[in-house]
Amino acid sequence: MTLLDLLGRRMALRVLWELSNANAPLTFRELEAAAETNPSVLNKRLKELRDTQIVEHCKEGYCLTSEGRSLVALILPLHAWSESWASKLRTER
Amino acid sequence: MTLLDLLGRRMALRVLWELSNANAPLTFRELEAAAETNPSVLNKRLKELRDTQIVEHCKEGYCLTSEGRSLVALILPLHAWSESWASKLRTER
DNA sequence: CGGGATCCCCGACGATACTG
């Protein structure tokens, strides 16, 4: 599985986003609510993200590993780019 | 469609990669060979990439737009990260 | 509360044949 494979899947980025915005670890149910998803998908994503050591299951919930945090840092510019790109495409049509 | 949706699809990154490494525009058949894919998938990806103005159909083939080039620039660090990440995971198991 | 099991559905993929 490639990185973009993983990140492209439903709720993968959303989970990273929610975790990076929380100052405390989030529980399974909290994540489920925050990401507005169902246990099935959330469970699959978390398993993949744990397997790849981007997220870990620490005491009292899930949080980003240091790897995960460095990845999020790289994604932010990409996210910014995609925002302006999306709005640009929208206004053109 | 979101950016990662688009980039996560088969051959999307590969096409960007091949185009960014070519110093001249590539024809449909050349891209097909370079990316080791079939016309069906290539056609779909090119259509999406053209719609979103990341790739354009210039004289004598396909090439990146300036948008496309700025996107590729942002992806490179991510790519580097994923390389070391993949090899790290591999050696750990 | 955490998370695995099941089941259905739909859309992406991929091969190939075909047309302008």
Place this chain on the structure above:
DNA sequence: CAGTATCGTCGGGGATCCCG
């Protein structure tokens, strides 16, 4: 050479139920 049409296959998404 460029691109479209067709069709079977496969895997992910999502809802829901259930057990420890």
